[in-house]
Amino acid sequence: MATFEITTRSVRGDLKTDTMILNMGPQHPSTHGVLRLELVVDGEIIVDVIPHIGYLHRCFEKHAEQMTNYQQVIPYVDRMDYVAAMGNELAYVLAVEKLMGLEVPERVQYIRVIMAELQRIASHLLAVGTYGLDLGAFTPFLWCFREREKILDLFEITCGARLLYNYIWVGGLSHDLPSEFGKKLKDFLKTFPKALKEINDLLTFNKIFIDRTANIGVLPPDVAINYGCSGPMLRGSGVKFDLRKNEPYLVYDRFEFDVPVGEGKMGTVGDCWDRYYVRVREMEESLKIIEQAWEQLPPGDVHSAIPKKVRPPQGEVYFRTENPRGEIGFYIISDGHSASPFRVKARAPSFVNLSVLPEISRGYMIADLVAILGSVDIVLGEVDR
Amino acid sequence: MQASEIYERIKSKFEDAIVEFKADAIVEPYLEVKPDKVKDICEFLRDEPDLAFDYLMCLSGVDYGDGTLGVVYHIYSMKHGHRFVLKVKVSVNDPVVQSVESVWKSADWHEREAYDMFGIIFEGHPDLRRILMPYDWPEGSYPLRKDFQVPEFYNGMKVPY
Amino acid sequence: MPEIFNMLIASFIPLLFILIYAVVILWVEIKVASHVQDRLGYMYTGGFHGIAQPIADLLKLLTKEHITPANSDKIFFTLAPVLVFASSYAAYAALPFTSTFIAANLNVGIFYIIAITSFVVIGILMAGWSSNNKYSLLGAMRSVAQIVSYEIPTVLSILTVVVAVGTLNLQEICEIQKGGISSWNIFKYPPFMLITFLIYFTASLAEVNRTPFDIPEAESELVAGYHTEYTGMKFAMFYLAEYANMFLVSGIAAILFFGGWSSPFGKFLSSPGWGVFWFVSKGLFFVFLQIMLRWTLPRLRVDQLMYVSWKVLTPISFVNLMMVGLWAILK
Numbered sequence: 075m076a077t078f079e080i081t082t083r084s085v086r087g088d089l090k091t092d093t094m095i096l097n098m099g100p101q102h103p104s105t106h107g108v109l110r111l112e113l114v115v116d117g118e119i120i121v122d123v124i125p126h127i128g129y130l131h132r133c134f135e136k137h138a139e140q141m142t143n144y145q146q147v148i149p150y151v152d153r154m155d156y157v158a159a160m161g162n163e164l165a166y167v168l169a170v171e172k173l174m175g176l177e178v179p180e181r182v183q184y185i186r187v188i189m190a191e192l193q194r195i196a197s198h199l200l201a202v203g204t205y206g207l208d209l210g211a212f213t214p215f216l217w218c219f220r221e222r223e224k225i226l227d228l229f230e231i232t233c234g235a236r237l238l239y240n241y242i243w244v245g246g247l248s249h250d251l252p253s254e255f256g257k258k259l260k261d262f263l264k265t266f267p268k269a270l271k272e273i274n275d276l277l278t279f280n281k282i283f284i285d286r287t288a289n290i291g292v293l294p295p296d297v298a299i300n301y302g303c304s305g306p307m308l309r310g311s312g313v314k315f316d317l318r319k320n321e322p323y324l325v326y327d328r329f330e331f332d333v334p335v336g337e338g339k340m341g342t343v344g345d346c347w348d349r350y351y352v353r354v355r356e357m358e359e360s361l362k363i364i365e366q367a368w369e370q371l372p373p374g375d376v377h378s379a380i381p382k383k384v385r386p387p388q389g390e391v392y393f394r395t396e397n398p399r400g401e402i403g404f405y406i407i408s409d410g411h412s413a414s415p416f417r418v419k420a421r422a423p424s425f426v427n428l429s430v431l432p433e434i435s436r437g438y439m440i441a442d443l444v445a446i447l448g449s450v451d452i453v454l455g456e457v458d459r
Numbered sequence: 460m461q462a463s464e465i466y467e468r469i470k471s472k473f474e475d476a477i478v479e480f481k482a483d484a485i486v487e488p489y490l491e492v493k494p495d496k497v498k499d500i501c502e503f504l505r506d507e508p509d510l511a512f513d514y515l516m517c518l519s520g521v522d523y524g525d526g527t528l529g530v531v532y533h534i535y536s537m538k539h540g541h542r543f544v545l546k547v548k549v550s551v552n553d554p555v556v557q558s559v560e561s562v563w564k565s566a567d568w569h570e571r572e573a574y575d576m577f578g579i580i581f582e583g584h585p586d587l588r589r590i591l592m593p594y595d596w597p598e599g600s601y602p603l604r605k606d607f608q609v610p611e612f613y614n615g616m617k618v619p620y
Numbered sequence: 621m622p623e624i625f626n627m628l629i630a631s632f633i634p635l636l637f638i639l640i641y642a643v644v645i646l647w648v649e650i651k652v653a654s655h656v657q658d659r660l661g662y663m664y665t666g667g668f669h670g671i672a673q674p675i676a677d678l679l680k681l682l683t684k685e686h687i688t689p690a691n692s693d694k695i696f697f698t699l700a701p702v703l704v705f706a707s708s709y710a711a712y713a714a715l716p717f718t719s720t721f722i723a724a725n726l727n728v729g730i731f732y733i734i735a736i737t738s739f740v741v742i743g744i745l746m747a748g749w750s751s752n753n754k755y756s757l758l759g760a761m762r763s764v765a766q767i768v769s770y771e772i773p774t775v776l777s778i779l780t781v782v783v784a785v786g787t788l789n790l791q792e793i794c795e796i797q798k799g800g801i802s803s804w805n806i807f808k809y810p811p812f813m814l815i816t817f818l819i820y821f822t823a824s825l826a827e828v829n830r831t832p833f834d835i836p837e838a839e840s841e842l843v844a845g846y847h848t849e850y851t852g853m854k855f856a857m858f859y860l861a862e863y864a865n866m867f868l869v870s871g872i873a874a875i876l877f878f879g880g881w882s883s884p885f886g887k888f889l890s891s892p893g894w895g896v897f898w899f900v901s902k903g904l905f906f907v908f909l910q911i912m913l914r915w916t917l918p919r920l921r922v923d924q925l926m927y928v929s930w931k932v933l934t935p936i937s938f939v940n941l942m943m944v945g946l947w948a949i950l951k
Contacts, residue, residue, distance in 0.1 A: 102843065128589075284921070302516070302564070302565025
């Protein structure tokens with residue numbers, strides 16, 4: 075067990091105060107899972123944060139090597155970022171398909187886009203709701219869950235599962251869309267903007283909420299890039315970078331949508347409020363994409379391109395997609411003869427985003443740390459894999 | 460910029476550090492360099508204005524199973540939108556690689572993970588300790604190595620299978 | 621002998637009231653919360669809309685194990701919840717429930733209430749300190765800082781009312797406002813009394829640790845603040861004290877600004893029996909308001925909380941006090 079001897083004495087004027095070590099987690103309501111933060115605090119001011127992760131380590135990479143074929147990895151991928159499982163499947167499957175040089179039918183690509191964007195909305199709803207919860211607002215959380223439930227219902231009628239889908243397969247999908255999907259999707263598209271406005275009125279533009287989040291945890295763009303931050307973390311700092319635009323995969327280049335970035339509307343560019351608001355606006359953009367994709371959805375067979383055997387040639391690929399939490403990448407090495415991957419490395423966005431936490435939380439208060447951690451929006455299943 | 464052009468740029472500066480450039484590798488070309496030069500090359504790649512690799516997408520440890528360990532760097536330039544793959548290979552008996560933590564901060568946790576899983580020592584890393592495995596995990600046991608055996612006992616408890 | 625008997629009854633009535641009220645308000649709080657959040661809440665226990673759920677909750681709390689942390693200061697740890705509850709219960713003695721019932725008709729009633737409720741601070745600090753838990757300690761420190769700071773705007777706004785009515789006796793304050801809705805204090809000296817009320821209500825939210833000032837027990841930061849380590853009935857005591865305090869500050873608001881037990885229609889429906897009804901329903905209205913606020917707002921940060929108290933509420937209440945005082949002299 076590594077121990078940390080901290081002998082820092084912070085001096086303010088003539089008053090000498092000892093620092094105290096406060097263990098936040100692994101069981102703590104606002105660490106969003108089993109994260110342990112070792113806080114060195116001076117009263118309520120944070121001197122340093124040392125994150126300890128690994129409490130949820132499930133050996134995903136070892137598992138992937140031990141599977142008997144490439145498809146069997148997909149359910150494990152689901153369990154990484156368990157609130158955005160579709161996005162994980164998509165990234166893994168696209169990586170394998172790229173390694174094999176597989177072309178998939180247009181209908182499959184469109185359905186994948188719709189699913190990934192629905193998942194993005196669901197995931198951001200969770201992020202927004204729990205962020206409110208971190209700051210003491212209980213009601214937006216349940217309102218967000220009410221909306222998220224509708225998306226999960228859509229997933230359920232499509233593939234039977236609500237959280238961990240195993241829906242996107244190498245070369246295709248497990249099921250085509252059911253006949254009632256269109257009607258339910260349209261209902262959702264119609265009611266969701268209203269719900270989003272309610273949440274904005276209640277939480278986003280609430281004076282207390284703005285006071286708690288603006289100018290807190292400011293992440294400058296160069297630091298964000300240097301630390302490898304991605305997704306809303308990076309865009310919140312004002313960097314207009316979205317893999318759906320910058321490195322389009324699937325059919326994302328056919329849709330019109332904006333990439334919202336932090337503008338420092340309520341404080342400094344890159345503060346917690348910016349990161350939060352980027353998520354809110356991304357939900358609106360995702361709605362646009364879903365609408366367009368649904369209109370353009372071509373007919374076809376979703377099973378036609380599924381290969382009998384997945385045996386990629388000897389080689390390696392790093393493929394990345396835009397997950398709700400940022401850039402998820404899979405580095406896959408195939409040895410060319412066995413049916414299971416030789417090595418799978420998952421570059422999890424939360425893992426990388428979390429590493430910037432000590433940098434942006436020094437000098438703030440314990441209450442701010444909760445706000446900052448919430449705005450990073452981590453999923454521990456993905457941090458620890 | 461294409462991978463071959465980037466390779467030429469590196470070659471002109473670090474002729475003796477290059478091991479192999481594989482332009483026809485499946486999916487992406489990569490460049491293998493010597494492990495004791497990787498930091499200088501990375502600094503060069505980051506600071507050169509027309510290369511400007513400011514973003515480390517991924518850093519992966521690999522066990523090739525034939526007595527060599529490897530580290531793979533996937534890097535990207537936000538400014539120019541181009542990408543490149545660097546590799547180093549080291550012997551399993553002396554797995555020392557230069558740390559690039561000072562070049563890209565995101566390498567910090569990735570290198571700790573590679574150390575944790577493969578036992579690759581990153582020279583110059585400020586805080587190289589286990590990250591995902593528990594702190595009491597036995598010294599010298601690295602779970603993602605190909606020759607890893609599940610221990611029979613963990614902390615005196617029998618591992619069930 | 622009958623005197624002691626009378627005293628016992630007089631002291632027993634507020635306790636009975638607190639217990640019944642706590643059971644009701646537990647249910648109301650959950651129900652209001654659920655409906656604000658688009659859900660149903662309790663639906664099964666007791667038949668109609670989970671009406672018996674608070675009783676079940678209380679029974680559960682009664683049967684829970686008392687856990688005292690090994691390294692805690694056992695005497696203070698046990699004493700703290702008792703002290704917290706006792707001080708808020710003692711304050712009920714000076715509350716006039718109706719024109720004919722008040723447990724202790726003191727000449728300095730409101731002064732007594734301010735003084736006795738200050739004991740809550742000691743109880744909370746004892747709880748936080750003796751738990752030997754860093755979260756409890758931080759919560760207790762926050763709580764003490766908060767209550768002490770908010771005591772000032774609260775007292776200043778109470779003082780403004782006292783200046784306006786000229787007495788500290790709560791029963792007399794109610795008597796003065798007897799003439800129906802137009803003679804309520806809130807409509808006197810417009811708009812200063814209204815401002816006074818708003819200050820009082822805001823500050824009292826902080827006094828009872830309710831959202832947006834619930835930082836001492838902010839569960840997302842400090843787990844549960846000063847009562848993190850408490851279980852069973854000791855925990856229930858804190859809970860009870862919190863709800864009792866909620867009604868206490870609401871009741872004082874009703875007495876000081878809204879006529880207490882006096883009927884809003886002057887002589888109509890103004891018998892002592894109706895007095896209880898008017899007083900309790902006015903008090904419950906403000907409790908309801910506190911509950912609604914809790915489920916609407918996020919919470920402030922410690923320094924922002926202090927900012928609100930020292931830089932906003934205190935100066936305004938000073939100005940207010942002076943204006944009302946000046947007006948009262950000139951009249």
